Amino acid sequence: MxxxxxxxxxxxxxxxxxxxxxxxxxxxxxxxxRHDRRWLIVDERNQFMTQRQTAEMALLNVLPAYNGFLLVHTARPELLPLYIPFEATPERTLFVTIWDDMVFAWRGTPEADSWLSEALGRVCKLVYMSDMVMRGTDGGEVAGYVSFADAxxxxxxxxxxxxxxxxxxxxxxxxxxxxxxxxxxxxxxxxxxxxxxxxxxxxxxxxxxxxxxxxxxxxxxxxxxxxxxxxxxxxxxxxxxxxxxxxxxxxxxxxxxxxxxxxxxxxxxxx
Structure with missing residues (x-):
């Protein structure tokens, strides 16, 4: 059997x-x-960042916290945990590039940008994909949309x-x-x-x-x-x-x- x-x-x-x-x-x-890869870290040129170039991203762990927040933490004692919401608000916006796609994104908080820049040792920003963004799957051979996942x-x-x-x-x-x-x-x-x-x-x-x-x-x-x-x-x-x-x-x-x-x-x- x-x-x-x-x-x-x-x-x-x-x-x-x-x-x-x-x-x-x-x-x-x-x-x-739900909630999968809706947040993305981008560099000073608004290009997406991953472990491919910045392996230290693996050391930033994410946990659900409370009242709709995520907790991002690292083993470095000088960095207190960062709290970010599951969803952002459209108060600040910009265009970001992920692979061959340029998409509209909502900014996270200045505090999140500073924390991540310190944790990763380079200037970076945290952005969010709203439900208004229509990013298609890779190559378009299958109908559908995708978050900030690769394809x-x-x-x-x-x-x-x-x-x-x-x-x-x-x-x-x-x-x-x-x-x-x-x-x-x-x-x-x-x-x-x-x-x-x-x-x-x-x-x-x-x-x-x-x-x-x-x-x-x-x-x-x-x-x-x-x-x-x-x-x-x-x-x-x-x-x-x-x-x-x-x-x-x-x-x-x-x-x-x-x-x-x-x-x-x-x-x-x-x-």
Whole structure:
């Protein structure tokens, strides 16, 4: 008998490229899970910042606080925690660039800008994507919108895939190296690569294509230290069209609520 497929973990990343929050349930909205990557840090030229260039962003952890606020903290004792709201207000605005997209954004507070600039050692600003912004998914081949995520609203990874990768590594890596939003147990390693239409609980999703991985996978999310792995090992057996693939990019036209423990049902497969 086949092992049942079950949603085992849910993650949101309220501020792009900072620490994620593991949750037991999450609301599905048109551009992704509620609160996921709606905040973005940009540099003095209003260009988006990620761990690719600033690995120290991994050391800024995010937690839900109270009364609609997030708490951002670091191990540096001289920096008291930063509180930011889940949503911004349109009091100050600017245009920011993320990949090939230039989008309208709402500014965070001057206090947040100062705190992040001190924490990261360079001038930066915190901005928010409002519901008015219509940023399309990568390439436009799939209808839908996305937050400040790289290209698609969701990243799906099976625990079997991580287990297979770790069996090839001298030092296993945790799931947080890959920053997924949806994690499931059951099934075969890398079977998520083949999924097209599937349902989690009562929410429908559509697999688009495997996710090309970058140097962020080589950054220890607890220390910000870089190494060659796991990218080097993945390149030996997960390379397609000169990209190293791990996890499946996913979209959803639906609304609803996901809960850890929901059953996953695959309805069709990519050709």
């Amino acid at each position: 086949a092992t049942p497929l079950v949603l085992s973990d849910l993650y949101i990343y309220p501020v792009k490229s900072l620490g994620g929050i593991r949750v037991t349930e999450a609301v599905v909205e048109p551009r992704g899970l 698609y609203p969701y990243l799906l990874i099976g625990q079997s895939s991580l287990a297979d990768l770790n069996s090839r590594l001298a030092q296993p890596v945790p799931m947080d190296r890959f920053r997924p939003s949806l994690v499931f147990t059951g099934g075969q390693a890398y079977e998520e690569d083949t999924w097209r239409d599937f349902v989690i609980g009562d929410v429908t999703f559509q697999g688009v294509r495997p996710c090309g991985r970058c140097v962020v996978t080589t950054i220890d999310q607890k220390t910000a230290q870089k190494s060659a792995e796991p990218l080097r090992t993945m390149a030996t057996y997960r390379t397609q069209n000169n990209k190293v693939m791990f996890g499946q990019n996913v979209t959803s036209p639906a609304r609803g609520t996901l809960r850890v423990g929901d059953v996953v049902a695959v309805q069709s497969y990519l050709s």
